[in-house]
Amino acid sequence: xxxxxxxxxxxxxxxxxxxxxxxxxxxxxxxxxxxxxxxxxxxxxxxxxxxxxxxxxxxxxxxxxxxxxxxxxxxxxxxxxxxxxxxxxxxxxxxxxxxxxxxxxxxxxxxxxxxxxxxxxxxxxxxxxxxxxxxxxxxxxxxxxxxxxxxxxxxxxxxxx
Amino acid sequence: xxxxxxxxxxxxxxxxxxxxxxxxxxxxxxxxxxxxxxxxxxxxxxxxxxxxxxxxxxxxxxxxxxxxxxxxxxxxxxxxxxxxxxxxxxxxxxxxxxxxxxxxxxxxxxxxxxxxxxxxxxxxxxx
Numbered sequence: 001x002x003x004x005x006x007x008x009x010x011x012x013x014x015x016x017x018x019x020x021x022x023x024x025x026x027x028x029x030x031x032x033x034x035x036x037x038x039x040x041x042x043x044x045x046x047x048x049x050x051x052x053x054x055x056x057x058x059x060x061x062x063x064x065x066x067x068x069x070x071x072x073x074x075x076x077x078x079x080x081x082x083x084x085x086x087x088x089x090x091x092x093x094x095x096x097x098x099x100x101x102x103x104x105x106x107x108x109x110x111x112x113x114x115x116x117x118x119x120x121x122x123x124x125x126x127x128x129x130x131x132x133x134x135x136x137x138x139x140x141x142x143x144x145x146x147x148x149x150x151x152x153x154x155x156x157x158x159x160x161x
Numbered sequence: 162x163x164x165x166x167x168x169x170x171x172x173x174x175x176x177x178x179x180x181x182x183x184x185x186x187x188x189x190x191x192x193x194x195x196x197x198x199x200x201x202x203x204x205x206x207x208x209x210x211x212x213x214x215x216x217x218x219x220x221x222x223x224x225x226x227x228x229x230x231x232x233x234x235x236x237x238x239x240x241x242x243x244x245x246x247x248x249x250x251x252x253x254x255x256x257x258x259x260x261x262x263x264x265x266x267x268x269x270x271x272x273x274x275x276x277x278x279x280x281x282x283x284x285x286x287x288x
Binding site for chain 1 (some may be wrong): 172173174175176179182220221222249254255270278
C-alpha cells in the first residue's frame with residue numbers, strides 16, 4: 001500500500017518536533033542548550049541562510065537563518081577554531097547544521113524518515129533578503145536563542161503526498 | 162591501541178574534522194586520517210593507500226555514500242576493512258540499505274563522541 005501523509009498534516013506540522021530537533025542538534029553537536037523564543041528572532045542585516053530541500057513524500061525545505069556574528073560563533077563551536085569572517089568553512093558548518101536539522105526533523109515522523117530525501121545544503125550570505133514561498137501547505141517559523149545569539153529555523157512544506 | 166589509518170569521506174570539511182575529533186575522543190590517539198570530499202576521491206585514495214577504517218557520509222553530491230560503498234566492494238578495495246556510515250538519514254530502510262551495501266556500522270547525525278566510541282571501537286578491535 002502506498003504511504004500517504006495527506007491526512008496527517010497536523011502530526012507532520014507539530015511544532016514540538018522542530019523545537020526538539022533544534023535542541024537535539026545544538027546539544028549533541030555543539031554542546032549548546034538553546035531555547036525557543038516566544039517571538040521571532042531579530043536577525044541582523046548581514047545574515048547567513050542555509051537551505052536543505054525535501055523531496056519525496058514531502059516537498060519543501062528546511063531553512064536556517066542567523067546573523068553573521070551568530071554564524072561565526074556556531075562555526076567556532078563546531079570546529080574549535082576562531083573565525084573573523086564568513087569564509088567557506090563557516091558556510092560549510094552552517095550548511096551542515098541545516099542538514100542535521102532537516103534530518104532530525106523528518107526523522108520525528110517515521111513515514112518521512114523513510115520516504116523523504118534531503119538535498120545537499122545551499123548557503124546564501126548577504127543583506128536584506130527575504131524567503132518567499134507561494135501558498136505553502138504549512139510553514140513552521142521559529143526563533144531560538146543561546147547566550148546572546150539568535151537564529152531562526154523555518155520548515156516550509158509546499159507539497160505533501 | 163596501535164596506529165589506526167582512517168579514511169573519512171564527507172563533502173563537508175567541517176564534518177570531516179568533527180568525525181576526526183570524535184575518533185580521537187573515542188580513544189584512537191594514534192590516528193592517521195585521510196580525507197576525501199567525494200566518493201570518487203575516496204575510491205582514488207583507497208587505490209593508493211591502505212586504511213584500517215572507513216567512515217562515510219551518505220548524502221553527498223555526484224557519488225553518494227552508498228554508491229561509494231558498492232564501488233569499494235565491486236572493485237575489491239579495502240577488503241576486510243570495516244565501513245561505518247555517518248548520516249542524517251535514520252530510518253530502518255536506510256540502515257538496511259547500508260548494511261546490504263556492505264557497511265558494518267551506522268551512526269546518525271547528530272552524534273556524540275560516546276556513540277562513535279560504542280559503534281567504531283569494537284569494529285576496529287575485531288578487524
